[in-house]
Amino acid sequence: MSGKMNRRSFLKVMGWSGAGVALTGCDMPTTVTLEEGKEEVMSYLMPEEYVIPGVGVWYASTCTQCAAGCGIHGRVREGRVLKLEGNPDSAVSNGKLCMMGQAGVQGHYNPDRISTPMMRSGGSLTPVSWDKALAMLEEKLGAVSGNRFAWFTGTVSGHQSALLTNHLDAMGSTNHYAHEVVNNAVSRAVNQDMLGEANPRLRLDKAKMIVSFGADFMGASQSPVQYSVQYAKFRTNKERGLLVQIESKMSLTGGSADLWLAIKPGTEAVLALGMANLLLNKIKLSDAGIPSDVRTLINSYDISKVAKITGVAGDRIQRVTQLLTERSPSLVLAGASVEGQTQGYATTAAIMMLNHILGNVGKTIESAGDFPFPQLMAKQGGTADLVAFAEAAKAKKLDTVIFHGSNPVYTAPESLGLTEAMANIGFKVAISQFPDETTMAADLVLPMSSYLEDWGTQVPADQAESSAIQVQQPLMEKLNAETKGFGDILLTLLKQRKKEEYGQFEDYYAYLRNAFVAMPTSVKNDAQSNDEFWNAALQTGVIKVDVGAKDLQSTVVSFAAPVVDDSAGLTLMPSPRLGLFDGRHANLPWLQEAPDQISKVVWDSWAEMHPDTAAKMGIENLGLVKVSSVQGSVTLRVVLLKGMHADAVAIPLGQGHEAYGRYAKGLGINPLHILDAATDDKTGELAMYSTRVTVKRVGPPDSLSIVRMGTGAGDSQVGRKLVGTVPVEQVRRTEGT
Amino acid sequence: MSLDNILNHWSDYRKGAEEGGHHEYEHRWAMAINLDLCTGCNACSTACYAENNLAVVGKEKFESGQAMHWMRIERYWDQQELEHPEQGASFLPMMCQQCGAATCEPVCPVAATYHTPDGLNAQVYNRCIGSRYCSNNCPFRVRYFNFYSYYESSWPEPMEQQLNPDITVRDKGVMEKCTFCVQRIRTVKDKAFMEDRSVKDGEVVTACAQACPTSAIVFGDTMDENSMVSKLWKKHQVERGIYQKTKYAKKDTDLRGYRIFEELNIDPSVMYLERVREDI
Amino acid sequence: MSKKRMMGLFGDFEEAHDAIADIRRNEVPGLTVDDVTMTSPIEHPEVEEVLGDRPVHIQKFTLAGAIFGVVFGFIFLAAAQASFLVQPQGGKPIIALPSNIVLIYEMLIFFAVWMTFFAFIFLSGLLKKRSALYSEKVSLDQVAIIVEIDDSISESVKGLFQKHKVLEIREEAIR
């Protein structure tokens, strides 16, 4: 039989591939050779030369679903990217990928993507040509002067970041607002002051014990995959790591804790000081490097007092503290719920101080070294910039703003008055992929290519063992030709300003290649030629960067004494979650349909409360409640979980979009809107976890899209061995770990 | 002629699970899932959606229990008597256990679900008439039925371009379930066949195992003595075959390995390792 | 010498019974009980006894059907299973006797019942055209005695019938 494939055998193949899971159609070299494929099987006649019909090829790139910058592999077949997986060469992702990264393809193929530039005329956005849009842009940017122009972005890094900075310079402006709801800005500040580094390397894998104050490092954190991988090592080490989670709302990480302690919201600082007290005064660790005022502060918190304030049992505190000294090196972490307090800085400092006392610095907290390309380093977002931006807008200090990679209209609390203030901004440009709230409020919308169609580099803020630049390359042709990559748009903007300087680059690809080629030999290491280096970079998807070794010294800064808010009501915890994250993934059906890890709710918003608290208020599980703060109120269903402190009510982020496409629009509510505008007095970051609310029952229980469908089933194993649990001693004996 | 076929192979054809049944297995794919590492993060589940063309059913249908998540994460609260779950939650990744003596198989009226030489419990969509008996007889409740046609609602233009061409999109009236990513197995087997070698351990990785950030899921061939899975099964003294045999095989009952509902004698291919907690 | 068929309708079953009894006792020479057919609206074995024992063979067919059902059933099922090795097994043998026995049992009854039915149709002389001598009264409440005789003895037969209070007599020539 010749290589030619006659119609019958072709049909046979089709029939087989149709025949369910037992067979796998075209991936069978045994039934379809490439020759046959090209001639008969492929739907289009002349495939691109890099397309091997019927065979999936993996290309390396970088994930931008969150700021972590995981290296990914994308499976490309017949010119379409089908599946994303972690890139083993990337130290950040270690060949793994979280649910958000997996769902990246759905953002890429999303039916609600913006396909053409749009300009606001007569109140509504109407499609225009790129030329018109760019002409408009050039005119407006030409008109604006200095600081009346601003960029508003999420976390940006790599060469895009560099270009963006250059554009700001070209515009003579210094206003770059970088906004992320899920951020560790306060920790960065504390680290900067205590360690001299904002983003030291955390080595969970080296720790024998982790005490986490609400740090959801495996969930909605700065680098979930990296820390999950480290967690796995931490657990499987010779001496199994011990995880103690202290928080007011059980997070994904808390779900895996050996000991989960509920603490009264806002009293973490007190607990930290109490533990410090035990360490210094009882266990007699050295108090070197601790300022006297802090020392006296510590002394004033004896265990009984601490137990009373925090609601954590005294013996528990003592035991945990004791273990911290026994299981050295340990690691104490502070998370969003700690940072996001009116005293966020002080609290975080108090917690980081424990690392200092326990001598973890340098062991489980390492220096990130000196990154050779400061201009490429991540400009990390926070909420302080959001506040500042709102102020500036209100004060009519801004004429033209370009928005990208952030959705302030959705994420800003009403109390900031941003929505109204937006009107004060004369010309708002949105470089965006989806019709989200901010984009809908813009005057000019530039359709952006998805990260799977675009060139770029990412420099993760939280670098893993080995620092690297993550390379991002297109995995397929643009879905619609009208979209432009972010880098290309930046380049165009710069060409408008500095033709002479950037005219040489035909497009961002050219610029990037040039930039790579220009890299020092230290980075290129043994690459023979520029082409080889370039190809190697594209193949591996990472450019390893030697940052040199550096050891870390810590000093304790003095911080304010904790003030405990005992006013009536409950503390609202607007908790982000792996999945919808800060709401940016609400338009990805896979993530909408993936149940929340703790409460198992899908496709909806809900409030989490402790059953006892609810009982006092006469609220039943799945009942309809009204959560009101000074700023406003939201009505939603309640899910009673014991993984809550009695004084807290949690409303996960992500839902409540007024725009953002068919999957996100009109689902649930957005807790961010009812937050107070209170900020951390030191860093100016929004105190997102300090809003006091009251909860009122407004309706009877009703169905909610909970996996267990509200029957109460699925909560308990009813004595059946589905998940067995054994004490660690037994495992030590049997497995010697 | 099938008559002398019967006479010649009578004794073969009369073999039940106790004697290993009538199978010349090429592989016996299996898993070992370390529940101590599972953080319930949903990565596996989402990866499964991406790999296997699983339909997104939407709020209402999900609410009425018609979701299609082949790989679902179950979350249980132990220590319910306490005020707070002090040892966190118990997460259980639950997918088709590819039982050696699968209860779903003998009840299918049209032989749409059967046992492959790979030891997989295959579902032939084309043959299924949707009597749903298999799902009723599955103690794990991991078989999912296409109650509706989803190909319009779940993959609106251009979403359908993401669909994996290696497997079909199922239409209404058909039962479906986890296949241990049979398309991946198939690809690797064919590759090995072309290169005239046997499949190497770690060559086949299911989507869930691949994605799992904590590497809690290990996938492999229990017929390959040196495969990671075989070693783990051996280490925890979990054996293939039905309960009566394995019960006595397990010398040290403190070992963490166990198979869910093993007492039903269905010989699941997934071994779970118990969650570990330290009391402090 | 032409033959004829004669029918006598009787309102009274006992009279009919006696009439046949007389024939049996050869009161009419040349007429034996074998020539007698009795048609009646109901089933009454005790009256029919007088006709002497006339064998019925349906049960043999039933037996045949049953045996066929069993043999065919087993061979069919076993052959099908043996030639269909990918069938779902779930740890059960290829040829699983318990389930096959259930099906064979059903097949036994199936074939037995149908054989019985067809045997009934053919053995009981149904599906034939009714002769002119059929009286609708028979389906109501009267008994008819039909005899095949020579013309020669027809008178004496009539006499016999009359003696037993016959209500009506019909004749028909056999050609």
Added chain:
Amino acid sequence: MTMVTEKDINEQIAWAKINTDVLKSMENPRPAYWITLAVCLAMVACAVLAEYIQYTVGMGTAALNNPHMWDMYIAAFVFWIGMSHSGTLLSAILHLIHADWRKPIYRFAEAMTTFSLLTAGIFPMIHLGRVWNLYWVLPYVSDRGIWPNFRSPLVWDAFAITTYLTASMLFLFVGMIPDLAICRDNTTGWRKKLYGILALGWVGSDRQWRHFRKIYLLMACFLIPLAVSVHSIVSADFAMSIMPGWHITSFPPYFVAGALYSGCAAIITLFILLRYFFRFEDYMTLPIMEKTAKLTFAIAMVWTYLNLIEFASVWYGHDVYNKELLIAKATGAYAWIFWTMLFCGSVLPFALAFRKLRRHMPTMFVVSLFLNLGMFFERWMIVAPTLSMSHEPHQWDIMYGSIVEWAIVFGSFGWFGMLFLIFVKVFPSVSMYEVKEMVFHRKRSAGEEDLARMTDHAKPATQTTGGGGGA
């Protein structure tokens, strides 16, 4: 009149009257008939609409979900199969034990069997996800060498029900041949043609009667084990699974008893309806009703006993899944159904123990309806709770069915009613020739010694009917 009530049937009844009464019941339907028929058709229409929706939109419209892959349809299927059992089975048993009081009532009972089978047969089909491939269940030789899976109880169902349907239809038909001959002789026009064909040229010759006696006996002998096996096999759908609450040894007898039970209850219902509508007081007499009621009561007790057995065996069995399920049945979301079932099935039948009530038609009518309600609930309790609360607690749920489901189940009653209504107008719903036999034999045994008196009675009968018979 009191004397008559003591007897099952009045021996003095003239044979011609039997003919005319029964034949009359087959002619010129009254408005009431048309109205009922219309109602039934309307119900069927609902069902058809519902099925159309389900067929086009998907099985999801039937409120099925992951734990509840089966539901109302299977419950209804079991219910109707059960309904079918009384007719043939009782008729056959009573025939074998020469209980001739069956004769006036067995005809419609057997018809009921056939029609409830035809109803039951619908449910497995509409419950299929891809009904258009139904024929794959049949063992036909295909060039792909694919066969159905002979291990599956569903395939057993297919075999058993086909056998049972054909066999009981034959039984019904054979038993009807002499009556069809009567109809043939007493009708004109298309009816005469129809009956002429169906009667197969029956003339009532001794030869025919002898074979008739034999085949009827043989069929009765086969039908009893068949009927038992059929419902055992239906029970196998559940008992052969590993699900708690299904995998129970006592299921086959339990199902058979339940089947007889619901069947008897249905017989009582139809008995009263026919007696009332067709003025069949002379044939469906109180004594016969009493006997039927007593029988029903006996079966009710058997059913209750088997219930208790099941509970006990589960309770002392220490199978955690089964035990928890049993407790959940009695206390959980389905508790009200559970207790209603027990009340209707085990307490209410004691009404049948009182002569007064047995003879009071309205009471009997209501009671019989409640008995059947209880039986339907029993089927629901068999199907639903197990699926709601099986091994995997994560997948527990509660389920009450959807509009579509209810519409189809509702319609099935219309379908049954329609078939039955047509039957009673086309075929004699009381066996004429056998009532005659009954009268004849009873009379005979009444005065064996005094033939003279018998003949005195026989004569006027013939005279009165001399004309009537001919007409």
